[in-house]
Amino acid sequence: MEKKTLLTHCSDAPGLIAKITNICYKHQLNIIHNNEYVDNASGHFFMRTELEGYFNDKTFLADLDQALPKGTKRKLVSSLRKKVVILVTKESHCLGDILMKAYDGSLGVDIAAVVGNYDSLQGLTEKFDIPYHHVSHVDLTREEHEEKMLKVIDSYEADYLVLAKYMRVLTPSFVESYHHKIINIHHSFLPAFIGAKPYQQAYDRGVKIIGATAHFVTNDLDEGPIIKQDVIPVDHNFSASDMAQAGRDVEKSVLSKALTKVVNDHVFVYGNKTVIL
Amino acid sequence: MEKKTLLTHCSDAPGLIAKITNICYKHQLNIIHNNEYVDNASGHFFMRTELEGYFNDKTFLADLDQALPKGTKRKLVSSLRKKVVILVTKESHCLGDILMKAYDGSLGVDIAAVVGNYDSLQGLTEKFDIPYHHVSHVDLTREEHEEKMLKVIDSYEADYLVLAKYMRVLTPSFVESYHHKIINIHHSFLPAFIGAKPYQQAYDRGVKIIGATAHFVTNDLDEGPIIKQDVIPVDHNFSASDMAQAGRDVEKSVLSKALTKVVNDHVFVYGNKTVIL
Amino acid sequence: MEKKTLLTHCSDAPGLIAKITNICYKHQLNIIHNNEYVDNASGHFFMRTELEGYFNDKTFLADLDQALPKGTKRKLVSSLRKKVVILVTKESHCLGDILMKAYDGSLGVDIAAVVGNYDSLQGLTEKFDIPYHHVSHVDLTREEHEEKMLKVIDSYEADYLVLAKYMRVLTPSFVESYHHKIINIHHSFLPAFIGAKPYQQAYDRGVKIIGATAHFVTNDLDEGPIIKQDVIPVDHNFSASDMAQAGRDVEKSVLSKALTKVVNDHVFVYGNKTVIL
Amino acid sequence: MEKKTLLTHCSDAPGLIAKITNICYKHQLNIIHNNEYVDNASGHFFMRTELEGYFNDKTFLADLDQALPKGTKRKLVSSLRKKVVILVTKESHCLGDILMKAYDGSLGVDIAAVVGNYDSLQGLTEKFDIPYHHVSHVDLTREEHEEKMLKVIDSYEADYLVLAKYMRVLTPSFVESYHHKIINIHHSFLPAFIGAKPYQQAYDRGVKIIGATAHFVTNDLDEGPIIKQDVIPVDHNFSASDMAQAGRDVEKSVLSKALTKVVNDHVFVYGNKTVIL
Known part of the structure; x- marks a missing residue:
């Protein structure tokens, strides 16, 4: 089991939290901590998700890219120092x-x-x-x-x-x-x-x-x-x-x-x- | 459009955030703010979700009750003072x-x-x-x-x-x-x-x-x-x-x-x- | 018995605290609180003295004026609101x-x-x-x-x-x-x-x-x-x-x-x- | 020129600040900082006086002992680390x-x-x-x-x-x-x-x-x-x-x-x- 942190930053849209957490669930990645923030003034969405499980980075990120709006910046960061x-x-x-x-x-x-x-x-x-x-x-x-x-x-x-x-x-x-x-x-x-x-x-x-x-x-x-x-x-x-x-x-x-x-x-x-x- | 706050407290389990936010999405309720906390020591899950939209309290809560673990306490609170x-x-x-x-x-x-x-x-x-x-x-x-x-x-x-x-x-x-x-x-x-x-x-x-x-x-x-x-x-x-x-x-x-x-x-x-x- | 506060501001010089407190003592005014500060950079001396006793403002201030350097600002303030x-x-x-x-x-x-x-x-x-x-x-x-x-x-x-x-x-x-x-x-x-x-x-x-x-x-x-x-x-x-x-x-x-x-x-x-x- | 700190603790009495600062003045010791506190509830007086000058500890302390109430604790502390x-x-x-x-x-x-x-x-x-x-x-x-x-x-x-x-x-x-x-x-x-x-x-x-x-x-x-x-x-x-x-x-x-x-x-x-x- 590994720990990684997913950082997502994109335009706000309905259902983003559901989409991201669904993909985590599908990949059997457990959410340890999750925080979101929407800047309503500018319509930007930020989410930080600490995950635990067996990661297949490539398919996980591909699923995210398909589900999330164009232009989304997402990063899956290892927990190495x-x-x-x-x-x-x-x-x-x-x-x-x-x-x-x-x-x-x-x-x-x-x-x-x-x-x-x-x-x-x-x-x-x-x-x-x-x-x-x-x-x-x-x-x-x-x-x-x-x-x-x-x-x-x-x-x-x-x-x-x-x-x-x-x-x-x-x-x-x-x-x-x-x-x-x-x-x-x-x-x-x-x-x-x-x-x-x-x-x-x-x-x-x-x-x-x-x-x-x-x-x-x-x-x-x-x-x-x-x-x-x-x-x-x-x-x-x-x-x-x-x-x-x-x-x-x-x-x-x-x-x-x-x-x-x-x-x-x-x-x-x-x-x-x-x-x- | 109304604003209400959903308070959920239950045993921790995989996919809870996905389940709850899916139901919000299905009911076309927009998430304004969302915060979760898991007490890992005791395995309890807490989530507070500020929602905006047209609420059908009965069907919304029924969907939640079906999706969430037995014994879940959930409350949909109006934004009245x-x-x-x-x-x-x-x-x-x-x-x-x-x-x-x-x-x-x-x-x-x-x-x-x-x-x-x-x-x-x-x-x-x-x-x-x-x-x-x-x-x-x-x-x-x-x-x-x-x-x-x-x-x-x-x-x-x-x-x-x-x-x-x-x-x-x-x-x-x-x-x-x-x-x-x-x-x-x-x-x-x-x-x-x-x-x-x-x-x-x-x-x-x-x-x-x-x-x-x-x-x-x-x-x-x-x-x-x-x-x-x-x-x-x-x-x-x-x-x-x-x-x-x-x-x-x-x-x-x-x-x-x-x-x-x-x-x-x-x-x-x-x-x-x-x-x- | 009355309470008044003496505020003194003058050029720093040796013996100022002694001079002021001597005059208070001579006038049988009891010092309730006393604070001084010397700004060494500019050579200014500040002192705030809360006094209790029977005040003869005129002779008390006259004694102070005689003892303190030219240009001293001193004020005896009543404790009225x-x-x-x-x-x-x-x-x-x-x-x-x-x-x-x-x-x-x-x-x-x-x-x-x-x-x-x-x-x-x-x-x-x-x-x-x-x-x-x-x-x-x-x-x-x-x-x-x-x-x-x-x-x-x-x-x-x-x-x-x-x-x-x-x-x-x-x-x-x-x-x-x-x-x-x-x-x-x-x-x-x-x-x-x-x-x-x-x-x-x-x-x-x-x-x-x-x-x-x-x-x-x-x-x-x-x-x-x-x-x-x-x-x-x-x-x-x-x-x-x-x-x-x-x-x-x-x-x-x-x-x-x-x-x-x-x-x-x-x-x-x-x-x-x-x-x- | 040396720096030392005089610590005085005794029963409160009228004129203590005047007495102590007079003795400092007499010994040509300049007061850098001075702070006093009187605990009115118990009638105790505390004073901390940072001094600068040429010290004759023996005569200075003797003068203090003569001027201050019986039972006064006073200490002249060098500024060594x-x-x-x-x-x-x-x-x-x-x-x-x-x-x-x-x-x-x-x-x-x-x-x-x-x-x-x-x-x-x-x-x-x-x-x-x-x-x-x-x-x-x-x-x-x-x-x-x-x-x-x-x-x-x-x-x-x-x-x-x-x-x-x-x-x-x-x-x-x-x-x-x-x-x-x-x-x-x-x-x-x-x-x-x-x-x-x-x-x-x-x-x-x-x-x-x-x-x-x-x-x-x-x-x-x-x-x-x-x-x-x-x-x-x-x-x-x-x-x-x-x-x-x-x-x-x-x-x-x-x-x-x-x-x-x-x-x-x-x-x-x-x-x-x-x-x-």
């Missing part, structure tokens, strides 16, 4: 959190490698017996640097890239090559404080709450589909650097939670938004 | 909150009447043109008092009774006559501080968080199925009465949220627990 | 919450009057025996309308004005006449979604959290000193109007909490920020 | 979090050693170059085991012991030898679910929120002074083991936050409660 490559610069809190959670099993991913434009985090990474690649950007154009990065990254055939405080902007070409597969943590409650130094901006504005946002990377900086956000209260006692320190806890927590949703195939990207089932 | 009777003693915060939310439409219920064992809240209730019945318990046995209460309450044929800080214990006979239809707000995070004076208990123990619990009333005092809980932080600055004051905000918020779930038919009671879909 | 005038348009949730909390005593203010540019909320207000003034803006210039508003408002000699979903922009001249005495509730987590239709903006951006901000009104729209912010989680199930509905609960809660801090003299305004002691 | 020894059994999440936060500097402590009654966490500990002592309890009486434990622990002269999921009950004699210096994380929102298997208890009761409690260890099991509590929402989807998994995140976060308060000298223990300034 996803492989991720983590990109970092100098800050350790997000990387450290992911390493520890992968180590103790609470984040079900395989960390294939960590790639950094500095070597600051090599020691920490190697404590966990994970390869660290230092790909310096010094004296390189953005394109040259990315080419070297991609050579390393591509070699791991990762399912997702995680920008764990990787502080360089990616080129459209890089983003395109990992379309909706790059997860970034932004150190503000987007869309507040877009751009540089969000904690300084938050301090200057005197806000009473700060936050963090995990999102897929697109070519519009800080504008990709949001996966998860969270916040913590601050007050006048917090300097800009106190806010940054407090924010680190939110950043790592939000990134881990987003990553958990993504690698367990709960996240549909739809327009510039996510549907999380 | 539920009628509630509110029981109170002297404290106004929960009653006031419900009155205001019913007034501004954010809580979709009809308040048929308020019944109190004191007359303290008569003025507040009547501001909103809702009948108030003062049924004093003075010089009456518990049974005599409840008999008089029930005479008033029964006359309204309410869907639910809400104990909005009604500070008297109900007899088993009263509870039985409104089985799983009485919602109480308890002023602690149950099961902590069961019994009298929970805020004094919380103060004495030096807790850093206090809470409130909305639950269905059963004959085990403070032990009925929990619908909703919430908490707020406190610290050493809070006296027992400060805690009670702070707790009032949580109490009313928890009670409103529980009530919203119940009157919109999201809550299944199952053993001594709730499943909220 | 503050008088507020509430401005509204059509939405009832914030007004309703304040009316109910004032009624049950959990918000220690006297509501002198409610002034609305529509008459939608007259019925609700008058349930609580509070005068309602309908000052329509129809066929009036902004200046003419405000002149009529101020004539009514000024007559109450209120300590604070509360914009409880008052949906018109105030002129600089109006704002100036109630400098740092107008509290607004903005329906977003500022500075995200500044301007019109923040819930539509939030929906379009696909955020996972929405919020509300209570702030003092200044001439920079949505840019005044923030007093209180709070948020709630949302997800893909929320339409823009669901977000607005969910947001109403946060709006009223944030406004009440901000108002409580302000009317109990906990809030210093400093630059474009608040210090809350 | 505290040394902790961590006790563990098999679960890694709390230990891992503390190791990582100590490594990246966000938790300002020196971890002198980790002591476990199993060797499960030796590998993790040694990744961070911290000594691990495996002191098995097998075939030993409780007293014999503790004797061996204390021999190791005492040798480090730690300021605090941290029970990071150390699953054995300590004897009164052990507790006494580290009076108010042992911090435990309990996997429930105390006093709910005292005793064994709190997540199973929470599951059985059908609660909608679970939590964790960090407290000082006393001889009354699960009854010591509470330092910090936090909670997360759960629902019917959570099995007992899902609750335990979700609870681990709260446990480690609560333990870290409690530890931060304790090692930065913010926590007074008073009766069976804490005052955190």
